Amino acid sequence: MTEPATPGQTIGPFFHEALPYAQDRELVPPGSMGSIRLHGYVYDGAGLGAPDALVEIRQADPAGVVPRVEGSLHRPGAAFTGWGRSSTDRTGHYWFSTVEPAPVRPGGPAFFAVTVFARGLLNRLFTRVYLPEHAAGDPLLDRLDPAERAGLIARRDDDGGLRFDIHLQGDAETVFLTFPGHGG
Amino acid sequence: MTEQREISAEIVAIHDAAQVGEPQPRLDFPPYRSSLLRHPTKRPRPVDPEGAELVAPVFGHSDVDPLEADLTIQSGGEPIGERILVRGRVLDGDGRPVRRQLVEIWQANAAGRYVHQRDRHPAPVDPHFTGLGRCLTDDDGGYAFTTIKPGAYPWRNHRNAWRPAHIHFSLFGTDFTQRLITQMYFPGDPLFPLDPIYQSITDPAARERLVAGYDHDLSEPEWLLGYRWDIVLTGGHATYLEPEDHDD
Numbered sequence: 001m002t003e004p005a006t007p008g009q010t011i012g013p014f015f016h017e018a019l020p021y022a023q024d025r026e027l028v029p030p031g032s033m034g035s036i037r038l039h040g041y042v043y044d045g046a047g048l049g050a051p052d053a054l055v056e057i058r059q060a061d062p063a064g065v066v067p068r069v070e071g072s073l074h075r076p077g078a079a080f081t082g083w084g085r086s087s088t089d090r091t092g093h094y095w096f097s098t099v100e101p102a103p104v105r106p107g108g109p110a111f112f113a114v115t116v117f118a119r120g121l122l123n124r125l126f127t128r129v130y131l132p133e134h135a136a137g138d139p140l141l142d143r144l145d146p147a148e149r150a151g152l153i154a155r156r157d158d159d160g161g162l163r164f165d166i167h168l169q170g171d172a173e174t175v176f177l178t179f180p181g182h183g184g
Numbered sequence: 185m186t187e188q189r190e191i192s193a194e195i196v197a198i199h200d201a202a203q204v205g206e207p208q209p210r211l212d213f214p215p216y217r218s219s220l221l222r223h224p225t226k227r228p229r230p231v232d233p234e235g236a237e238l239v240a241p242v243f244g245h246s247d248v249d250p251l252e253a254d255l256t257i258q259s260g261g262e263p264i265g266e267r268i269l270v271r272g273r274v275l276d277g278d279g280r281p282v283r284r285q286l287v288e289i290w291q292a293n294a295a296g297r298y299v300h301q302r303d304r305h306p307a308p309v310d311p312h313f314t315g316l317g318r319c320l321t322d323d324d325g326g327y328a329f330t331t332i333k334p335g336a337y338p339w340r341n342h343r344n345a346w347r348p349a350h351i352h353f354s355l356f357g358t359d360f361t362q363r364l365i366t367q368m369y370f371p372g373d374p375l376f377p378l379d380p381i382y383q384s385i386t387d388p389a390a391r392e393r394l395v396a397g398y399d400h401d402l403s404e405p406e407w408l409l410g411y412r413w414d415i416v417l418t419g420g421h422a423t424y425l426e427p428e429d430h431d432d
């Protein structure tokens with residue numbers, strides 16, 4: 001039996017007291033051994049940064065294991081949980097302090113799973129941030145045209161960090177994903 | 185500024201042209217003006233989930249204090265308004281309970297005012313109400329919040345625009361791909377036909393899924409009124425990762 005899903009609705013403008021919390025975007029402490037910054041902007045169709053968006057990531061650890069441990073809401077003393085949440089600032093910028101995920105299966109891609117919410121966006125969006133070194137031979141990337149494909153692969157910053165911009169609309173519109181069972 | 189009757193006419197025109205049975209809101213829904221520049225224009229690409237997408241984040245008792253589920257005791261005094269209990273279950277698309285998972289809510293106070301810097305509605309802030317709550321679902325997928333019935337509030341989508349009373353809900357499933365943020369509404373709200381956010385769901389049966397039911401069995405004598413609202417997340421847990429079920 002398949003139950004009809006509850007529809008989504010926009011996160012609206014007033015989530016900032018509810019969803020963000022201390023160290024929400026610090027999956028590992030900034031500056032700690034092996035930490036990198038994953039960051040970028042959420043842009044609207046006019047190319048303006050969205051100051052009222054929320055980005056969440058889910059990822060494997062550097063050994064390719066997806067953690068199943070609690071502690072994301074109270075980071076100090078907790079193990080690496082592989083999940084984080086960053087609201088955007090007034091310029092539309094989000095950032096995470098994290099470690100690089102390794103492929104979960106040998107030879108597979110390495111990516112961050114991403115969910116995007118925003119005022120004005122009526123339902124959540126899913127996408128992936130691929131690591132530039134682990135993007136070959138991926139079934140999704142191989143189906144995309146070159147510009148779309150490039151849009152899903154993070155760029156290396158000079159400091160070793162990863163830059164990934166999310167374009168909700170427009171010429172550089174990010175490729176968003178739908179999964180089995182999602183319906184419309 | 186656009187008048188309500190123009191917004192309402194746009195809504196009706198879109199609904200008339202829509203097929204029955206669209207399960208989710210339109211992302212491109214012009215009567216909700218903020219969606220104009222914030223909806224993707226291309227269809228989402230179908231893909232099989234893998235790796236981290238198959239595993240929702242895990243939350244536990246170190247993350248959430250049980251007291252966070254009672255929004256009427258958080259601020260050192262009784263909040264003003266109609267005390268209510270909202271109770272329900274979180275299920276996956278196969279009807280299985282989503283156990284021990286995080287539920288977050290936020291809402292306006294009884295006067296329709298949020299505790300938020302950007303809320304300019306000239307209605308009173310309640311010093312005893314933040315409108316923020318969290319809980320973990322139980323082994324049956326159940327959740328419950330004691331709170332105050334939120335008020336309707338104005339916004340600037342068009343002239344004389346008012347949101348029907350609602351509680352924002354944030355939910356996780358067993359898979360990361362089941363992540364959901366939505367809004368729960370109250371039965372019989374006269375603002376439903378006028379609201380472009382609620383009406384962005386073109387199918388009437390799908391819209392109804394966002395409306396809680398009044399449940400007199402949940403009401404407590406001389407204390408509060410009860411509402412029941414079950415939430416069904418998209419899809420089921422991927423079969424190849426299905427945990428062995430030792431529950432009876």
Ligand SMILES: [Fe+3]
Pocket residue numbers: 012014292347350352
């Ligand atoms: Fe709201």
